[in-house]
Amino acid sequence: MNAKQSEDSGCGSQATAGAQDDNLDKTLSKITNKLIVMSGKGGVGKSSFATNLAVTLAAKGFSTGLLDVDLHGPSIAGMAGVTGLLDVTRDQQVIPKTVGDRLKVVSMQSLMRDPDQAVIWRGPAKTGIIRQFIADVRWESLDFLVVDSPPGTGDEPLSVAQTISGAKALIVTTPQDVALADVRKSISFCRTVNLEIVGLVENMGPFACPCCGETVELFKSRGGRVTAETMNVPFLGTLPFDPQVVKACDEGAPIAASGNGGAFVEALDEVVQAVVGRM
Amino acid sequence: MNAKQSEDSGCGSQATAGAQDDNLDKTLSKITNKLIVMSGKGGVGKSSFATNLAVTLAAKGFSTGLLDVDLHGPSIAGMAGVTGLLDVTRDQQVIPKTVGDRLKVVSMQSLMRDPDQAVIWRGPAKTGIIRQFIADVRWESLDFLVVDSPPGTGDEPLSVAQTISGAKALIVTTPQDVALADVRKSISFCRTVNLEIVGLVENMGPFACPCCGETVELFKSRGGRVTAETMNVPFLGTLPFDPQVVKACDEGAPIAASGNGGAFVEALDEVVQAVVGRM
Numbered sequence: 001m002n003a004k005q006s007e008d009s010g011c012g013s014q015a016t017a018g019a020q021d022d023n024l025d026k027t028l029s030k031i032t033n034k035l036i037v038m039s040g041k042g043g044v045g046k047s048s049f050a051t052n053l054a055v056t057l058a059a060k061g062f063s064t065g066l067l068d069v070d071l072h073g074p075s076i077a078g079m080a081g082v083t084g085l086l087d088v089t090r091d092q093q094v095i096p097k098t099v100g101d102r103l104k105v106v107s108m109q110s111l112m113r114d115p116d117q118a119v120i121w122r123g124p125a126k127t128g129i130i131r132q133f134i135a136d137v138r139w140e141s142l143d144f145l146v147v148d149s150p151p152g153t154g155d156e157p158l159s160v161a162q163t164i165s166g167a168k169a170l171i172v173t174t175p176q177d178v179a180l181a182d183v184r185k186s187i188s189f190c191r192t193v194n195l196e197i198v199g200l201v202e203n204m205g206p207f208a209c210p211c212c213g214e215t216v217e218l219f220k221s222r223g224g225r226v227t228a229e230t231m232n233v234p235f236l237g238t239l240p241f242d243p244q245v246v247k248a249c250d251e252g253a254p255i256a257a258s259g260n261g262g263a264f265v266e267a268l269d270e271v272v273q274a275v276v277g278r279m
Numbered sequence: 280m281n282a283k284q285s286e287d288s289g290c291g292s293q294a295t296a297g298a299q300d301d302n303l304d305k306t307l308s309k310i311t312n313k314l315i316v317m318s319g320k321g322g323v324g325k326s327s328f329a330t331n332l333a334v335t336l337a338a339k340g341f342s343t344g345l346l347d348v349d350l351h352g353p354s355i356a357g358m359a360g361v362t363g364l365l366d367v368t369r370d371q372q373v374i375p376k377t378v379g380d381r382l383k384v385v386s387m388q389s390l391m392r393d394p395d396q397a398v399i400w401r402g403p404a405k406t407g408i409i410r411q412f413i414a415d416v417r418w419e420s421l422d423f424l425v426v427d428s429p430p431g432t433g434d435e436p437l438s439v440a441q442t443i444s445g446a447k448a449l450i451v452t453t454p455q456d457v458a459l460a461d462v463r464k465s466i467s468f469c470r471t472v473n474l475e476i477v478g479l480v481e482n483m484g485p486f487a488c489p490c491c492g493e494t495v496e497l498f499k500s501r502g503g504r505v506t507a508e509t510m511n512v513p514f515l516g517t518l519p520f521d522p523q524v525v526k527a528c529d530e531g532a533p534i535a536a537s538g539n540g541g542a543f544v545e546a547l548d549e550v551v552q553a554v555v556g557r558m
Contacts, residue, residue, distance in 0.1 A: 042320055075461075151321050155434075209493055211495075212491035243496060243498070247499065249455075250457055
């Protein structure tokens with residue numbers, strides 16, 4: 001891709017904790033809006049939504065960064081169509097991959113030589129690597145940073161929330177009860193760690209049969225809206241289920257960039273406008 | 280439910296690590312087959328499969344336990360239709376809830392007074408609680424223990440794998456590439472920690488439109504079978520997508536127990552027979 005090798009010189013020594021804090025402040029100070037995309041439960045389409053959100057923001061003219069800090073199941077690089085390992089400068093700064101004119105992508109995936117290797121991180125090691133990974137990326141100025149956080153309410157989302165000061169949360173769910181039970185935990189988590197919630201997005205909504213047009217509720221319906229109202233969180237909209245979204249993510253060609261995404265892309269655009277309006 | 284308060288007396292003191300190991304050995308020695316249901320990625324229907332597997336094993340006449348050790352998103356109690364808090368004896372042993380004649384259920388959910396509260400566990404605390412939770416359950420004799428492990432390859436599945444000696448893994452995936460990338464990590468994880476793999480189950484397979492009968496591949500197709508063959512792991516079968524499975528789990532009435540599950544239950548029965556044949 002377009003990432004160029006830096007000419008900066010560096011001493012090559014390990015950054016101290018203090019230097020890392022300086023790096024972190026410097027990195028974050030250049031970013032206007034920081035969004036952490038979260039879900040209580042895995043498999044609700046969080047990474048796919050984060051990717052399509054970042055692509056849409058870039059298409060709207062915002063300079064946008066997309067960061068994946070999922071240590072166990074990083075998938076953003078593949079979904080955004082980014083291949084190869086990331087370049088690292090001599091002073092240990094990570095250079096994002098660029099996609100199109102305004103989107104920069106950094107994924108844990110792009111630091112692993114063997115993508116099938118299971119990285120068995122214990123808790124404290126995770127916190128350190130997440131902090132370092134956010135501090136040491138050379139984003140330059142960004143209008144939006146979209147962070148795809150690991151699901152749940154454990155070490156990883158906690159480290160992300162504590163590291164990115166001034167960030168706001170976007171919570172993704174599917175409509176069924178078992179996902180909503182976990183979403184209520186996510187909302188309680190955000191409130192516990194003082195993370196402002198931009199709103200709730202309901203993914204995998206109604207599916208229209210491509211043969212007869214019948215609408216089927218694969219994962220039930222309206223649960224996201226009702227939960228948002230009950231928990232007093234803004235509801236940002238429902239995205240319909242479309243197998244093309246799954247396929248497009250697998251192929252590294254996000255549907256938001258295809259110019260041909262039908263009802264899903266229309267609904268996504270409304271959600272993104274709601275997000276921008278709330279920043 | 281049928282769980283009765285124990286009359287055992289106990290000193291009420293904290294169990295020492297040694298006593299906990301004794302408890303663990305005693306608990307596990309009474310269980311013939313231990314199955315850990317895993318997934319690389321969340322949201323592939325792992326908990327739903329674990330519940331339906333346990334219900335089917337019990338229906339086949341096996342005395343079966345179903346244990347949920349997902350600290351952040353426990354869902355087994357709700358799916359199995361178990362309500363209320365678990366009874367704990369005076370010597371701190373947990374009494375499983377019983378469902379029907381041969382199924383006993385223990386879920387982290389049934390220990391939490393406020394189900395919407397996010398429990399922000401740090402890594403080392405997780406390992407301790409998981410170990411304790413497995414050691415301190417009074418299962419009595421079981422033909423099968425089905426453990427619903429948290430997704431991924433982090434602290435939690437590692438603690439589960441290390442705590443339950445002699446356990447074997449069942450890996451659940453959906454057919455799309457982004458899930459399969461994580462499944463390859465799960466397989467590598469099992470091999471790293473010497474956990475024998477019984478096989479791979481492909482969930483959320485083809486969906487038949489209830490209106491016109493058209494079959495739609497919601498999450499692509501055949502990815503599970505191909506991955507199993509490539510990674511040299513037994514392939515146990517594909518379960519079709521059926522919104523009734525989602526609905527039944529939300530309602531705490533697993534479809535395997537309904538006597539009216541159509542193609543899903545037929546496919547599930549073949550998978551369960553394959554599992555039993557491999558123990």
